[in-house]
Amino acid sequence: MEMRERRRPQFRLLLLLLLCGGCPPAGGCNETRMLEKLPLCGKAFADMMRTLDAWKRCNLSEFIVYYESFTNCTEVETNVVGCYWPNPLAQGFISGVHRQFFANCTVDRTHWEDPPDEVLIPLIAVPVLLTVAMAGLVVWRSKRPDQLL
Structure with missing residues (x-):
């Protein structure tokens, strides 16, 4: 059951790529369209994160499903407009989302x-x-x- 759950996002990604034409357009990367589409992924992730209590936002096991959905969304949207993923623009967007939601999450590291x-x-x-x-x-x-x- 657990293995099937892990494969589902890859299957959805493959299905979405096939439904939207299979391969990225031959014209190359349309960065403008990509930057228009990525905020939709960010908004969906923000909506999902708002359902969590603030103290749970730094516990990866609490939001890993939301984050996986966000990652898959950015990958699909980037590929749909003919760009490879990850790329510097997509990484910049993802880093912005990280700063927005995880800036207050600190890692207590043991000082050896x-x-x-x-x-x-x-x-x-x-x-x-x-x-x-x-x-x-x-x-x-x-x-x-x-x-x-």
């Missing part, structure tokens, strides 16, 4: 720092010394094959 030298030196020295000792034992043992340990 090295342990103190008193801990770090033994953590490095012990494996190195054990490796040297084991190599020495193997060499010593290989020179005396007739004796047991």
Whole structure:
């Protein structure tokens, strides 16, 4: 069931491309039309995001379906006017939507720092010394094959 749900947007994208002519027009990218169509995707995404409580807007699992729909919309609209996706203009539009909805979402990152030298030196020295000792034992043992340990 879950796999079928994931394939559905790609199927819709393919279906939309086939319904609107299959391939992008041969005339090339019509950036003006693209910039006229992309705000429709943004408006639909904004309408969907307004249904969420403000505190849920930074939790990806709460709006991932809306965001996938938004992404598919921008891809379809960009391809319909003969442009490739993503492109710098579409990315600029998507970045604007990100700034509008996710500017207050901060990521708490753990600040990593090295342990103190008193801990770090033994953590490095012990494996190195054990490796040297084991190599020495193997060499010593290989020179005396007739004796047991």
